[in-house]
Amino acid sequence: MIEVEFINISKTFKNQNKVVHVLKGISAKVPKGSIVTIIGPSGSGKSTILSLCNLLRTPDEGEILIRGKEVREWDIQELRRNVGIAFQSGPMIHGTALDNLTLPARLQGKELEDPKKYMDFVGLQEELLTREAKELSGGQRQRLSLARTLVNEPVVLLLDEVTSALDSISTHEVEKLILRINREQGTTILWVTHDLSQAERVGNYTWLVMDGTLIEEAPTNLFFSNPREEKTKNFLDLKREYV
Ligand SMILES: Nc1ncnc2c1ncn2[C@@H]1O[C@H](COP(=O)(O)OP(=O)(O)O)[C@@H](O)[C@H]1O
Ligand SMILES: [Mg+2]
Numbered sequence: 001m002i003e004v005e006f007i008n009i010s011k012t013f014k015n016q017n018k019v020v021h022v023l024k025g026i027s028a029k030v031p032k033g034s035i036v037t038i039i040g041p042s043g044s045g046k047s048t049i050l051s052l053c054n055l056l057r058t059p060d061e062g063e064i065l066i067r068g069k070e071v072r073e074w075d076i077q078e079l080r081r082n083v084g085i086a087f088q089s090g091p092m093i094h095g096t097a098l099d100n101l102t103l104p105a106r107l108q109g110k111e112l113e114d115p116k117k118y119m120d121f122v123g124l125q126e127e128l129l130t131r132e133a134k135e136l137s138g139g140q141r142q143r144l145s146l147a148r149t150l151v152n153e154p155v156v157l158l159l160d161e162v163t164s165a166l167d168s169i170s171t172h173e174v175e176k177l178i179l180r181i182n183r184e185q186g187t188t189i190l191w192v193t194h195d196l197s198q199a200e201r202v203g204n205y206t207w208l209v210m211d212g213t214l215i216e217e218a219p220t221n222l223f224f225s226n227p228r229e230e231k232t233k234n235f236l237d238l239k240r241e242y243v
Contacts, residue, residue, distance in 0.1 A: 002065075003188040004030040004053065004156060009062035011048055011212075022048050024212040025062070030205075035182055035189040037203035037220065039196060040235075045212045046192040050158040053190065054083040066156060077108070084154030088161040090145030092133035097124075097144055100133050104151045118147040122177055139170030146177065157181065159191040163198065171195075175202055196239050200224045208232050 011023040023045050030036050038046050051057040052064055055071055064071045071079060092100050098115060105112040112118075116126050122143040128136065136144060142162060149157065159178065163171040179202060181187050193199050199206055203220035208231070216229045227233050 001032040002029045003032040003034075003067060004190070005063075005065040006049075007063045007065070009049075009052065009059045009064065011045075011052065011057065011059050022212050023059070026209075026212075026214050027062075028207065028214055028217055030188055030190065032188055033182070033186045034204040035179075035191060035202055036205045036207060037199035038190060038192045038207045038209060039194065039199050040207075040209035040215075042194070044209045046209050047160055049209065050085065050160055050190060050192060053156065053158055054080050054085055056085075081108075081152040082154055083156045083158065084149040084152060085158040085160070086142075086145050086149045086162050088164050090138075090141040090162075092141060092145070095133060096129065097131050097133050097136065098129040100144060101129070101148050101151065104148060112151060118151060121150065122147040123173065137170075139166055139173060142166060142170065142174055143177065146174070146181075150181065153185070155188060157187050157189045159189060159193075161192055161194065164194060171198070178202070196224075196236065208235060210235070 006026050006028045009023050009026040013020045013022055026049065038049065040046055048057065052059050053066065053071065055076060058072065066074065066083060093103060101115050101118060102112040115129060119126050119129060124140060124143055128140065133141065133144065163174050166174060175198065178189065182189055191202065200220060205217060206220045206223040207217045208215045210231060216223065216227060216232045227236060
């Protein structure tokens, strides 16, 4: 079953009267329950692809189907409950960890029944709930941010460089957590990362985006062991030189 489908997506931005084509006809399918890792140079359009999936932005052309239904036909609240997003910085509101965790529920005029359950799930101690969010470590904040996203039990999870501000131990912990979410809840994941070894470790499929174009998409092991496209080979070689 296909959970997310991009059909010939284009997106332009206008920068001081200059029109920039950020996505130039992206088509791809994401099978339900899979993890797609998305790599590419910075500025190539990766974050823009994610932002179209929950209507933080809208495409100029083309369609994005989530569970067969075009994003603009979804009720936006329902879409955003179903399609969760988490960012590098794990942005927090002022207040405690609990204030942050209960935010999605409060936005919907509801109460979060069992905050502890979500803390447990992401490996955070219950005692941290009363702590000011800004006092948490980077790794704790990123886990709290994921917990907050998970409260809605999204069927699709969009991850934008979620570990790039973390040290290697926290990165590993957060990776394990995300893999568990994928395994236990069957969550479909689009995971943008600039860390090639992470893309290779966690992905079922990998996409290379360059200059708004999907250069290559393949099962992750094939993508890294036997890329088809010259541009993919060059990109992988270049990145590996600098590791
Ligand atoms: N709101 C915006 N207005 C104008 N240009 C933007 C906007 N958002 C992104 N861009 C441009 O779109 C391009 C792709 O950005 P982005 O999707 O963030 O790339 P990536 O995540 O791959 O680094 C970049 O050139 C960026 O400057
Ligand atoms: Mg980005």
